[in-house]
Amino acid sequence: MSLGKDVHSYSNFDEVIITHIYPRLVVDFQRRIIHGHVDLSVERKVADAKLLRLDTRGLSIERVHAKSTNAALPWTVPKYHAHLGSCLEIDISSIKDQSFVVQIHYATSRTLSGGIQWFAPVQTAGKQHPFVYTQFEAILARSMIPCQDTPAVKAPYTIEVTCPDPLVVACSGTQVGSAERVDLYEDGKHWLRYTFDQKMPIPAYLIAMACGAIQRKAMGPRTGVWAELPPLEAAAYEYAGTEEFLDTASKIAGIP
DSSP, rough: OEEEEEEEEOOOTEEEEEEEEEEEEEEETTTTTTEEEEEEEEEESSSTTOOEEEEEEEEEEEEETTTOOOOBEEEEEOOOOOBBBEEEEEETTTOOOOOEEEEEEOOOOOOTTTEEEEOOOOGGSSSSEEEEOOOOOTTTTGGSBBOOSSSOOOOEEEEEEEEETOOOESSEEEOOOEEEOOOOSSSOOEEEEEEEEEEEOOOGGGOOOESEEEEEEESSSSSSEEHHHHHHHHHHTTTHHHHHHHHHHHHHHTTO
């Protein structure tokens, strides 16, 4: 499989481009995987484009379909590349609309998800609960979400993350409402579902998620820091000037 315009991406964003990303994911600490599905809103830039090529890394693809009709879409994942992952190639020739939504069901890998870092309770400050966070820069968003993992593509995203109660989720967006209690399985255990929305179009590597026994301390009307309770005050002290930095940057850029 040849690479696209960006030599670190398989995506054919010059033919079909993602305009919105909507993952709905479950954090499984026991298996150290994240599973669920993502809705990708896409738009043809070339009217007769027949393929949608996405970047993946260690993802187990379960099924792919057009969301509007629920019709299955043929897909293939060629040989894995140690540094770039694999190309998820989806046949979209049966879809005639210029803009449409593709839904992909999948799970991450315990061993190949370099952008997802897992910690046992003993490795955390509180020693009581597990912790996971993501770091996708530069090309590791593909290890959690099938996407066009290149800074040439910027899109807003909405994300739902479900985790065990009483853990907390933080993402690189604005939280929508409060956590919703859900029962995923008939095992008597409670889960919490968090929703975040990022309206600013961003490259995939800026999508971020953390889940654990964390809390937020505000440092201004637009800024805050997330950390476990023991080091929370120290973390807030370390980043105390963030709001001032943001004010200065806004003035330089002419942003009100």
